[in-house]
Amino acid sequence: MTTVLRLGIAGLGTVGTGTVKIIRQKAALLEARTGCKIEISAVSARTRDKDRGVNLSSYAWEDDPVALATRDDVDVFVELMGGSDGPAKAATEAALKAGKDVVTANKAMLALHGQALAELAEANGRVLRFEAAVAGGIPVIKSLTEGLAGNEITRVLGVMNGTCNYILTRMENAGLPYEEVFEEANQLGYLEADPNLDVGGIDAGHKLSLLSSIAFGTQVHFDGVELEGIGQISIEDIHAAADMGYRIKLLGVAQMTGRGLEQRMSPCLVPAASPLGQLEGGTNMVVIEGDAVEQIVLRGPGAGEGPTASAVMGDVLDIARGTRLSTFGQPAATLVETKPAQSAAPAPYYIRMTLEDKPGALAKIATALGASGISIDRMRQYGHADTAAPVLIVTHKTRRTALNEAVIAMRETGVMLGDPVSLRIEEV
């Protein structure tokens, strides 16, 4: 253990500034906990002259993050710039090659290049840690990699994008349509510059792919994540789901099945009374299921200066204490290539449709479902003033392929007005 650990921090946005603040304000506490002085040698960001609310004058400045990453007076390179490629990746690679440990909050970079970077870190005898990349302040990487390492993990699932959860719960609580709440979130600055990263599920999908790798000992495989965003979720579905005892969440689910690794990031129904169902606003939640531990639920802020900086510091302080861990929980060379499951495991489904109000309409729909081997668990037809009858169905467990087949047959009956909405119900 060195008695001084010197950091180079690249990226001085919210998270970078928050990290600098913790190091400046809590020097004695951090030293007491690690036996090591945590110092900042140099920083780097796109613009130098900007008031960030924190005094940076005692740190060297580098315009080029690669130059920062390879400085002699830097032991740990802290990458908080973001972006899957470009300067973040170049600087991370340069740091590892120069024998620096790396701490990053960059989910996109790791989701796309995690395997290569983990191999590079190990080839150079360095660690590459990324607690802040998943679920903000929640110590989920640590819990999964270390605390629960005695478990065969059976499933990891959760709400990993606070913005989507904000939009969905706000729609429900205020009774507003998606477009209006999306605009509101945009005004509030909750959305990424490319909003599809949030509402398209990409950001959350990146996170899920990282958790999958640790949980199942597989190489990160973001392309294997089945992605579906929240843009198609209507206020009608939110209300109808609530009426059946569910809430709609953008839910990430990873589980190893006999058919391969299943990774899904899509809107799902979860029981309203479950911890996931009760999650409001921008909060994140990750549920880890293991053969010994049964089920652990972790809940906390998924973003923001303090929480994300807290996660960055967790990794930095591990290094200060001499903890040396493989990036994905085991040596990169031992991670097996991911074999993606070709179809999702069976689940109950929610189907909402509008039927013509005439004799035999419902029977035709039930027959179409039955012909695809799908049986009905619960069904509700609502009172209505005109000739269009709103109908909700919750099926017993079935496969998506069977459901798609049934939907074609349902259309062919000619009693359905418009297209039905179908959403997976995740049992939790």
Next chain:
Amino acid sequence: MTTVLRLGIAGLGTVGTGTVKIIRQKAALLEARTGCKIEISAVSARTRDKDRGVNLSSYAWEDDPVALATRDDVDVFVELMGGSDGPAKAATEAALKAGKDVVTANKAMLALHGQALAELAEANGRVLRFEAAVAGGIPVIKSLTEGLAGNEITRVLGVMNGTCNYILTRMENAGLPYEEVFEEANQLGYLEADPNLDVGGIDAGHKLSLLSSIAFGTQVHFDGVELEGIGQISIEDIHAAADMGYRIKLLGVAQMTGRGLEQRMSPCLVPAASPLGQLEGGTNMVVIEGDAVEQIVLRGPGAGEGPTASAVMGDVLDIARGTRLSTFGQPAATLVETKPAQSAAPAPYYIRMTLEDKPGALAKIATALGASGISIDRMRQYGHADTAAPVLIVTHKTRRTALNEAVIAMRETGVMLGDPVSLRIEEV
């Protein structure tokens, strides 16, 4: 890092057996994750001839746990016997002196002797870890010690005794009195041999004192925990609390105040809609609040073979990976002596009483509260058939001392039938 880590396991009850099973059934997985073969050299328990559902024939047997702890072929002594003193403490001390690392699930031993044992471990250059001692399978020690080490912790609170939470939620859901549910829990084997360890809050108090030490850098001080059990909680209070939007939990709270360290383990009201309020049955929950991370909630099984063994293995695998941490998150010599707060921080209180139904009765009570500087936030008087009126009051924030003073004055009004019940409302 050694390539083989050899364990000596003392205590083959539920947790010991569960630990042996994980090691036997998951050898390849554990080696992949740690780069180290995890082996058992020897075991020890009170009775040798007993079918524990696991094959122990390949391990040496020791009748004496001290002999086990000091064997040459043991690298890590795993203490799962329990008991604050006696063989558990003797063997732990012997192991540390003999240069073995120690993993234990023994909350009582650490609550009473944690400081001395941590000092002994450090004097011998060994680690003493205890994840399984607090909140079963939840990696709460790891989260607090490592993941959240960049935070100044402001409060730790939670439900840490599953049996008490089972009793309280079962009373509510089945509408049964305490005595009946207590008997039921006893029949189901949920209670300790000395039930007061559970329902008196002692077991949970032990756990709280360990969390306090890590959170605030103080020496473990179990005697500083203000203890109150659940034996006085009536079904009437559970229903009345629910009616005001609360649930009653045996809640542990530790917080550092200007007046010293406050540690309380007592029945409190929490908002029914909060994660703590929603906790059912034997599940545990720990809420950690820090200046950077805001609030993290950890939920999981608080006991049982698999979950507790999972926690034991988390510590064992840390050691296998070469992670070396101080027992309470910083060197034992730097932990400061605890200065207990003499009185709890102000809080709102719930008061339930029965008043004589005559003019001016309520006014007299309100006057008595006002004279002690206590103002009323909400009040409900219920309809009643006889001359005894049930009344509920939720106060604004006040101190327990002021409340006790007010209760004396309320009694002196002569309008109160019997004694009032007052419970703290913990804001969360």
